[in-house]
Amino acid sequence: MAGVTPDSPFPIDIRVRKRSRLMEIEFSDGARFELPFEFLRVNSPSAEVRGHGEGQEVLQTGKRRVEVTAVEPVGSYAIKLVFSDGHSSGLYSWDELYRLGSRHDELWAGYLQKLEAAGASRDVDNTPLRTSSKCSRHR
Template sequence: MTPARWPTELRLSKDKRTLRIAFDDGSAFDLPAEYLRIASPSAEVQGHGPADRKTVPGKHLVEIIGVEPVGNYAVKLIFDDLHDTGIYGWDYLHKLGAEQEERWRAYLDELAAKGLSRDR
C-alpha cells in the first residue's frame, strides 16, 4: 500500500480560479477551479456508481469562494455556484494533479460528444 501523501502547501490564488497544492513527495500542482468543480468527488457529480457520473457543463468562469479543512485528511471546496458537497482528500487532489492532462482531455471530449459547452 502506498503511504498517504501529505500537503505542504495549499493556497488559493487571488483571482480564486486556481488552487495550488504541494506535497511532501515534492510534487506540486496548480489546479484550475473549473477542473476541480467538474471533478468534484460529490455524489451530485460522481453519482453512486460509474454509470451515474455526470458531465458538468458551463463552469468555465467558476471560482472557489471557500476552502475549509475536513479533519486532517481533506478540504471542502465551496464554489461560487454554491456547490459545496465535495470532500477533496489529499490523495484525490494528488491524483487530479498527476492525471490532469488526460482527465481534462476526456472531459472536453465528453462535452463535445454530448453537445455541451464549458460556457453554458
C-alpha cells in the first residue's frame, strides 16, 4: 500500500483521539504526526475549502470544536473524514496527510494570520452560505 506517488511514505497506523481531538498518524518512514481535528477541517483538500484554483480558497471559521465523526477508507491511497459540522467532501491522500503533518506549524500560523486579517474567529462560523446558482424560475 503505497502513497499516491511511487516510493512515498504511507500510514502504518492511524488513530483518532476523540478526547484530545487529534488524529495520530505514523508513516512507513518513521514520521509521526498529531493533527488536530480543527487543523484537518480548515485544511480540507475539498473544492469547498480550496476552491478550484489559486485565490478561490474559502476561509473556514468557527471550527475550534469540530469533531471527526467517521474515518472512511478510500481505496488504498486515502481516507475520507466526516466532521461534526457536516463537512465530508475532502479526500485526504497519504501524500496530503504527510504534507499536512510536515508543514503543520507553517500552515497553522498562516491560517491564524488569515483569520486575524479577516477579523474572523475560530469560535464563530461566519463562512458565507452557499446559494443556488439557478434563477428563481428554475428552482
